[in-house]
Amino acid sequence: MDAWTVVGGTAPQGAVRVAGDKSITHRALLLAALAEGQSVIQRPLASGDALASRRVIEAWGAEVTGDDEAWSVRSPGLHGLRAPTAPLDCGRSGTTLRLAAGVCAGRPWTATLTGDPQLLGRPMGRIRDPLRALGAAVTGPRTSRAPLTVAGGALRAAS
Numbered sequence: 001m002d003a004w005t006v007v008g009g010t011a012p013q014g015a016v017r018v019a020g021d022k023s024i025t026h027r028a029l030l031l032a033a034l035a036e037g038q039s040v041i042q043r044p045l046a047s048g049d050a051l052a053s054r055r056v057i058e059a060w061g062a063e064v065t066g067d068d069e070a071w072s073v074r075s076p077g078l079h080g081l082r083a084p085t086a087p088l089d090c091g092r093s094g095t096t097l098r099l100a101a102g103v104c105a106g107r108p109w110t111a112t113l114t115g116d117p118q119l120l121g122r123p124m125g126r127i128r129d130p131l132r133a134l135g136a137a138v139t140g141p142r143t144s145r146a147p148l149t150v151a152g153g154a155l156r157a158a159s
Contacts, residue, residue, distance in 0.1 A: 020045030036077025052091035083109030105136035
């Protein structure tokens with residue numbers, strides 16, 4: 001790791017503005033949907049993947065507004081989220097599908113998670129099997145690929 005050395009004078013001062021991060025944006029959206037009230041996500045990365053997560057939480061009843069600088073998420077919270085009325089389109093985002101499947105597994109509803117052909121071709125065992133071990137019913141028309149239908153509810157601890 002490089003180190004900075006300041007010889008004489010004062011230490012450097014200033015602010016650094018980092019670019020938005022896809023992984024953090026996904027997780028911030030999901031956590032904001034689970035929290036009751038308003039959350040603000042500063043400098044989200046509005047990538048196609050993050051926008052897929054945004055569409056999913058909106059389908060659950062969260063309201064997202066804002067621009068490239070900040071998104072405001074108003075949510076009824078975990079117990080106020082509603083079952084989606086249509087399949088959840090995760091686009092190309094495996095992260096959206098994984099995180100959304102986990103949330104759906106813990107809710108008393110059934111939801112189908114789908115996406116574009118690139119996502120539908122990816123193996124889903126690493127999502128399906130742990131959710132089944134927790135007590136969620138995870139099914140689909142193909143044994144190991146999406147779309148996945150998750151019938152959630154009361155989950156149990158896994159060892």
